[in-house]
Amino acid sequence: MAASGAFLVPVLLLLLCGLGPYAAAADSQPGVECVLFNEEYMNCTWGNKEMPTVNYSLFYWYKNTSDKAVECKQYLQHQGVRVGCYFKKNELIQFQPFHVLINASVGGKTLEISRKHMQLQDLVKPEAPVNLTLHNMSNNQLQLTWASPYPRNGCLKHAVKYKSNKDTSWTELSVNGGVFSLPSVDYEKSYTFYVRSKINSFCGTTQLWSEWSVPVIWGSNSTSKGTVEDLYWFGIRTVLVPIASCLLLLVLVILLVRMERVWVILMPRIPNPSKNFDELFITHNGNFQEWTGVPKDVVESFKPNYSENICYVTELPPKDSHEPLWDSSNHAPPPMPGPPAAPSEHSPYQNSYGRL
Numbered sequence: 001m002a003a004s005g006a007f008l009v010p011v012l013l014l015l016l017c018g019l020g021p022y023a024a025a026a027d028s029q030p031g032v033e034c035v036l037f038n039e040e041y042m043n044c045t046w047g048n049k050e051m052p053t054v055n056y057s058l059f060y061w062y063k064n065t066s067d068k069a070v071e072c073k074q075y076l077q078h079q080g081v082r083v084g085c086y087f088k089k090n091e092l093i094q095f096q097p098f099h100v101l102i103n104a105s106v107g108g109k110t111l112e113i114s115r116k117h118m119q120l121q122d123l124v125k126p127e128a129p130v131n132l133t134l135h136n137m138s139n140n141q142l143q144l145t146w147a148s149p150y151p152r153n154g155c156l157k158h159a160v161k162y163k164s165n166k167d168t169s170w171t172e173l174s175v176n177g178g179v180f181s182l183p184s185v186d187y188e189k190s191y192t193f194y195v196r197s198k199i200n201s202f203c204g205t206t207q208l209w210s211e212w213s214v215p216v217i218w219g220s221n222s223t224s225k226g227t228v229e230d231l232y233w234f235g236i237r238t239v240l241v242p243i244a245s246c247l248l249l250l251v252l253v254i255l256l257v258r259m260e261r262v263w264v265i266l267m268p269r270i271p272n273p274s275k276n277f278d279e280l281f282i283t284h285n286g287n288f289q290e291w292t293g294v295p296k297d298v299v300e301s302f303k304p305n306y307s308e309n310i311c312y313v314t315e316l317p318p319k320d321s322h323e324p325l326w327d328s329s330n331h332a333p334p335p336m337p338g339p340p341a342a343p344s345e346h347s348p349y350q351n352s353y354g355r356l
Helices: 002-018 020-027 225-264 272-285 288-292 296-301
Strands: 033-037 041-045 056-062 076-077 081-087 097-106 111-117 130-134 143-147 155-165 171-175 179-182 188-201 216-219
Touching: 020 033, 020 041, 033 225, 130 216, 143 188, 171 179, 179 188
Parallel strands: none
Antiparallel strands: 033 041, 041 081, 056 097, 076 081, 097 111, 130 143, 143 179, 155 171, 155 188, 188 216
């Protein structure tokens, strides 16, 4: 027994020395990680945090195809050492078991390192969302929309994270669909939004989220397109709305004036004549001639003139009578003395006037 034990020790030492490189290669191989990017290509990588020291070969096959394994057509290398395999879109078949075999070449010999089988639909990592856009809604509500480069939007779920410039932590919410609404915003703050996506439970069981999108900022002191849109709505509220209100008021005034004119035409008002005589009674004190503008000389011409001389008319006395023709009872004044009248040859009364 002692002799046989002494014989086995050198044999074990030789085996351990011969398998040493293979064991080191196996220990340094952590496994294969495959990621299907946006269903457009897939990378399968291996190695650990340290740089691999040996080259690995990858072989793959699908269960429902031929059992013959196919070697990777395009290896990913770093400093001349293989670190992964690149698969084109036409080499990928989803919803079928995907098998991977990793071999290591050590000392001119090939050592099988690991086998792994996967479902490609569980390895999808969507591309980050794009075209993030902010919309101002009513009642200080903010709406965020985006687009996804992933070809099947119905298979995606999304996560939105945001915070204001006065918050210390991010708020992250899960969203179904491509719209997120923030119920209330403070116009004194600025808000930053990110969006990422992953395959939902109806299309796969992956836990691979996309990268976070390019941020979009809304509010004061922002420089992104959210600021441009905010300025746009601010201009509408402060410029266009007052101008539109003034124009509407002007149109209403014009319509009111036109309606009043039409009403006057249809129902004319009865004029009040008293206002026309205010100037006659107030300014001219009832002087009709002054109110009508008749010249003063014309007015004076119509006034009566009582400065004419009085003409006395008497009755002639009878012939051959020396008695005066007046009676003292009449109290008539005697005639004024004057020159005798010249005798007339033809007058029968030439002697009738003794005197005047």
